[in-house]
Amino acid sequence: MSPRKKDEVTAPFDYEQERAQLFETMCNLHISRIEEMPRIELYLDQVLSIVSTELSPLYVPGEKVVTGSMVNNYVKQRIMPAPNRKRYTRRHLSYLMFVCCLKRVLSISQIAQLIDLSRRCELDVSHTYDEFATALEGALAVRFANGALADDLPNSTHLFLRDVNGSRITGELPVLLERAIELLANRAYIDKVLDLEERRVLVAALNPNARATSEDE
Numbered sequence: 150m151s152p153r154k155k156d157e158v159t160a161p162f163d164y165e166q167e168r169a170q171l172f173e174t175m176c177n178l179h180i181s182r183i184e185e186m187p188r189i190e191l192y193l194d195q196v197l198s199i200v201s202t203e204l205s206p207l208y209v210p211g212e213k214v215v216t217g218s219m220v221n222n223y224v225k226q227r228i229m230p231a232p233n234r235k236r237y238t239r240r241h242l243s244y245l246m247f248v249c250c251l252k253r254v255l256s257i258s259q260i261a262q263l264i265d266l267s268r269r270c271e272l273d274v275s276h277t278y279d280e281f282a283t284a285l286e287g288a289l290a291v292r293f294a295n296g297a298l299a300d301d302l303p304n305s306t307h308l309f310l311r312d313v314n315g316s317r318i319t320g321e322l323p324v325l326l327e328r329a330i331e332l333l334a335n336r337a338y339i340d341k342v343l344d345l346e347e348r349r350v351l352v353a354a355l356n357p358n359a360r361a362t363s364e365d366e
Contacts, residue, residue, distance in 0.1 A: 162349065162352040164345070167345060167348075168342075171293075171342075171345060172293045172294075175289050175290075175292070175293040175337065175338075175341065176289065176293045176294055178206055178289055179286065180204075180246070180282040180285060180286060181203060181246075181282075182279045182282055183239055183243060186199075186239040186242050186243070187239070187242075190233075190236035190237060191237045192235065192236065192237070193217055193220065193232075193235065193237065194217075195237075196220070196237045196241065196242060196245065197216065197217065197220070199242065200214060200215050200242070200245050200249055201214040201215060204249050204250060207250065207253060207337050208253070208340075209341075209344045210344065214249055215245065215249050223244075223245070223248055223257075226257070227261075228244070228248055228264055229241060229244035229245060229248065230244065240275075243274060246278070246282075247278060247281060248260055250285065250333060251333065253333055253336050253337070254329060254332040254333050254336050255329060255332075263322075263325060263326070266322050267322060270310075270312060270322055271312045271313050271314075272312060272313075272318065272322075273310075273311050273313050273315075276310075277308075280308050280310065281308070281330070284307070284308055284326075284327070284330050285330050285334065287306065288306050288330050288331060288334035289334050291334070292334045292335065292337070306327045306330045306331055306334075307327065308323045308327055308330075309323075310322065310323050310326075
């Protein structure tokens with residue numbers, strides 16, 4: 150059960166409105182592409198702020214997206230490149246965004262295996278990150294779309310990966326990443342909807358005289 154602030158459970162709560170807002174937010178979630186990231190080198194605290202802000206919609210309230218200790222561990226395990234004189238570039242950000250997304254559904258050792266496989270394939274990191282972000286946004290839109298709208302959305306998890314020479318990469322790597330994206334979108338849906346249900350229960354318990362707007366007549 151996620152920790153709740155007092156005002157989250159005592160403020161007026163309209164379940165249907167909150168649900169509609171959640172679904173709209175997740176359907177329209179945008180993850181920054183490489184070209185949208187800061188061009189200047191960043192300090193660790195700036196990196197933590199950017200990643201936490203970008204990916205907080207995928208996490209439940211009170212859950213840490215990333216910390217300095219996590220980043221140091223990822224560097225030590227060669228999951229992401231080491232910073233240059235404690236400065237981080239867009240390349241570091243893309244690695245960290247990728248890791249912090251996938252750790253919702255995969256173990257760190259599994260993520261390390263995926264990254265090792267991508268290095269052996271000489272994957273184009275920037276292109277792959279952008280493909281990953283686009284596919285994840287599409288998968289989330291499908292999961293959080295209401296009714297028939299979901300049927301009109303394309304199968305967005307399909308990835309086109311290429312190596313540093315521009316040649317297309319086939320085999321297991323694209324499939325593994327596509328399946329991971331599907332898992333992540335499903336996990337986000339489950340986490341977010343259950344978190345909303347939890348809040349409804351808490352509000353009802355603390356406000357017994359208030360009738361939730363979504364209750365059956």
